[in-house]
Amino acid sequence: MKRFLTPSDLGDINKALKEAAEIKNNPNAFQHLGKNKTAVLIFFNSSLRTRLSTQKAALNLGMNVIVLDINKESWKLETEFGVVMDGDKPEHIREAVPVIGQYCDIIGVRSFAKFENKEDDYSEKLLNQFIEYSGRPVISMESATRHPLQAFADLITIEEHKKVERPKVVLTWAPHPRALPQAVPNSFVEWMKVANVELTVTHPQGYELAPEFMDGVKVEYDQLKAFEGADFIYAKNWASFKDYGKVLTTDRSWTVDERKMAVTNNAKFMHCLPVRRNMIVTDGVLDSPNSIVVEEAANRVVSAQTVLKRMLEAL
Amino acid sequence: MKRFLTPSDLGDINKALKEAAEIKNNPNAFQHLGKNKTAVLIFFNSSLRTRLSTQKAALNLGMNVIVLDINKESWKLETEFGVVMDGDKPEHIREAVPVIGQYCDIIGVRSFAKFENKEDDYSEKLLNQFIEYSGRPVISMESATRHPLQAFADLITIEEHKKVERPKVVLTWAPHPRALPQAVPNSFVEWMKVANVELTVTHPQGYELAPEFMDGVKVEYDQLKAFEGADFIYAKNWASFKDYGKVLTTDRSWTVDERKMAVTNNAKFMHCLPVRRNMIVTDGVLDSPNSIVVEEAANRVVSAQTVLKRMLEAL
C-alpha cells in the first residue's frame, strides 16, 4: 500500500471495515509492526483531530512519530518548477520531499486546497509530489480534494450506528462565513458510493461538487425534502466548485436545526469538526443525544491505525 | 484522582511528599504504569519549565506524550455559549475538549488568567470545561488562579532544604513591568497553609491576594520586617486582585537584594522562574549560593511525576 487517498487504496471495503473493528477492539495488538519504524507527519495547515488521532494511531502501533509544522518550524517551500529562487521561499519541494523520505518509513501530509487555481488543487499537485518523490508510502491527512481518513472514520461510525442494512445518508451543505475546501464532502461522497448506503446530497444552487465525484449521486436542492426519512445527517460547508473557491451565500436557512431533524428517521447528526455552532448546526441539535460527532472524531484513530497498519505490513 | 488543582487533590500531604521523595530517588521504577498510556499536554500559553518537566515526568513513567500548542497548531477556540460562531474562532471548546479526551488517558492544560473578567478567571471557567467534558483526569499546568505543580515542587524543595522543623517562609511581592496572574502566589499560599511552615506574606498596599486564599495568613506590609529571621524568601510579582489585573506600582525598592537578605536567617532564595533580574531580584542574590531556583525547577519533574503516577494508578 503505497498511498492512501481514495477508498480503492484500501481494496475490499468490507474487509477494511472488519479490520478496523478488530483494531478498535484491541488497539495495542500490533505493536511489533511499528517497532523501529518512524512516521513523519507534515502539516502545512492547522489541525486538532488529525494531528492528535494520527499520532495516537502510530503510537498504538509502536511507531516513533515526528510532527513537523513545516511553514512555522522549517522553510517555506517553493512548488513551481524552473523558477529563479530569489524570493521568500528558500527551499524547493523537489529537495524537501525526498529528504523527508530519508528520515522516515511513512509520511502523512496535510495541505489544504489553496483556491488559487482549480487545476493545481484538483490535480493534487502537492500530494503527488510527495507520492512521486519521497520514496515512502504517503497518507493524505487532508489534501486539496480529499480527506480520506475522515471519510473512512465516517463510514466506520455509520457502520456502528446503523439500524437498517442500507441506511439513508444525507450530506447537507450548511452556511459558514469563510470559503472552505471541498475535500471533506468529496471524500464523503466517494466513500459512501462504495458503502452499502443510500446517499442524497443537498445544497443550494451553485454548490454542486466536482462532476468526477458526483457521477450517479442523487442531488436534492430542497433541504427539508432531502432530510425526510434520513438515518444520518452529515453537515458540512464547502465553497463553490463552479465559481471556484467562492462563498455564494451564507444563508442561515440552511443551518441544521431541530425542525429539520424532526422529519428524519430519528437521524444521527454527524460533522467532521471543527463545527461553527449556530451557523452549521444549532446548539440544540449538536448537544442532543443524536449527535455523534465526538464518537466520529474518536474513530479517526481507528481509520488512521488501519491505514498505518496496512502500510507497515507492506513495507 | 480525577483532577489536580489544589493540595487537597493529593490527600495527606506528608504521604505525598514521601511518595515524591521515592520517585525522585528512582524515577524509572514505575514505567509499567504508563505503558500504552498517552498524556496530551495542551498549551494556551508559553512555557519552558512546565513543558519540559511534565513531558519528562510522563516519559519517566513510560507514557506516550503529545504536546499541543493549541492556538498556533490547531484552531482558535470559542468559549462563550449560545453564540453564532461567525467570527474568527472556528471551533467551540464544547467539541474540542471531549474530542481531545478521546485521544488520550490524561490531559494537562495550561491557560493563564486573561484579566478580562475576574469572575471568569476565578471560577476557573476554562479548566472546569476540561474537567467536566473531557472524560479524563485533568492536571492544571497553571490555570487562571493556581499553579499547583509549581507549588508542590516548591514544597518538595523546602522540605529538602529546611534546617528547622517549622521554617519561616516569606512570600514577597516584587516589581515587574507587566501585569502577571496571581496563580503562583495563590497556590504557594494554599500549599504552605497545609505544610508545616510559618508563612508571612509581604507586599505593597493594594496587592492583597484574594480573600479565599488568605484566610488566617499573616500579612506584613513592611518588607524588611517580614524578612527578619526568614528561612526561605519566595519572590514573585503579581497584579492587583482588588483593582483586578492592574499594575499599581513598579517600585524597585521592593526588589529583593543583598541588604534585605542580610536580615534573614541565612535564607534560601526561591522563585518559580522565569525571573526578571534586577527587577524581582538582584544579580547578586540570584547568583549567590543561597539561590535554589534551579533545584526548585528540577523538582517540577518530581511534582508532575507524583501527580501523573497517582492518576495512572487510579485509571
Add this chain to the structure above:
Amino acid sequence: MKRFLTPSDLGDINKALKEAAEIKNNPNAFQHLGKNKTAVLIFFNSSLRTRLSTQKAALNLGMNVIVLDINKESWKLETEFGVVMDGDKPEHIREAVPVIGQYCDIIGVRSFAKFENKEDDYSEKLLNQFIEYSGRPVISMESATRHPLQAFADLITIEEHKKVERPKVVLTWAPHPRALPQAVPNSFVEWMKVANVELTVTHPQGYELAPEFMDGVKVEYDQLKAFEGADFIYAKNWASFKDYGKVLTTDRSWTVDERKMAVTNNAKFMHCLPVRRNMIVTDGVLDSPNSIVVEEAANRVVSAQTVLKRMLEAL
C-alpha cells in the same frame, strides 16, 4: 565527550568514520545506550533536516526526544548580563540553560549567527553559555560559526563516493538574495582540513572566510579554474566576513551550471540544503545523476547518531 563543535571533539577522524559506517549499517544496534535517556533539542531558528535527522538519530538510539522551538513556545531570552530586565525578554539565559539541563541528558542547540556583532558571533557566546551552564553534553546543531553535524555528514558522503584516495574537493561561493552565516563553509573547511582530500576554496573578492579557518587552505578567485579536475563541487552562499554580514554581490555568473561542471572530473555536486535553484545551482546540475544532495542529507542521521552515541557512552 562533553561538546560537539569541531572535528577535534571526535578525536581520530578515521575511527569516527568507521564508527559512522557501522552505525549506518545497523542503526538500531545501540538502543540499550539510550534507554531512559532524554535529548532536548533547542531551536532558536528554523530547521528541516537538522530537526528531523537529529530526532531520528536519537530515536534510533532508543532515546526520548523533546523538541523545543524556544522563541515560539517558550520565553524570549535575555543574553546580556547586568541589565535591568524591564523589556520584552522575561527570562535570562543564565536561568534557562541550567534549568533545561535538569530535564535531559544531552542538549542540542541551533542558534544562527545574528550578524549584529562579529565578536559575539565568533566567540560562540550563546553556545558557550549552554556548554558552561547546562551541566550536560552539548551538540551544536548549527551555531554562530559552525555546523559540525553537516560537515561530518559531508565528510561521510565524500568517503562513500570518492573514487580516488585523495579527491579534489572544491568549496564554491554562489549567489543568494540574503545574508547567510558562514557556519557551513567554516565547518566544511575545518573538516576537510583533517580529511584526506585536496581542498580548494573559490569565491569573489571580499568573501574571504575568517582567517582562523583558512590557515593553509588554497583560495582560487577564478571559479572555472578552481573547478578543473574537481571530484566534488560543494556550493554554498555566505555573507562577507570582512564587511561583516553584508551581501557584496548577487552576481549569477557564480551560479554553478552545466558548463562549469563540464571542466570537473565528472564531479559530484553537493550542497547542505536548503538550496535556491537557479541562484546557487541550475536545475540541470541539481537534477543530474551527479547531484548527491539527498544522500548527503540522509547522512545527517548518521553523523548525529555517531555523536549522540559517543555522548551516551561517556555519560
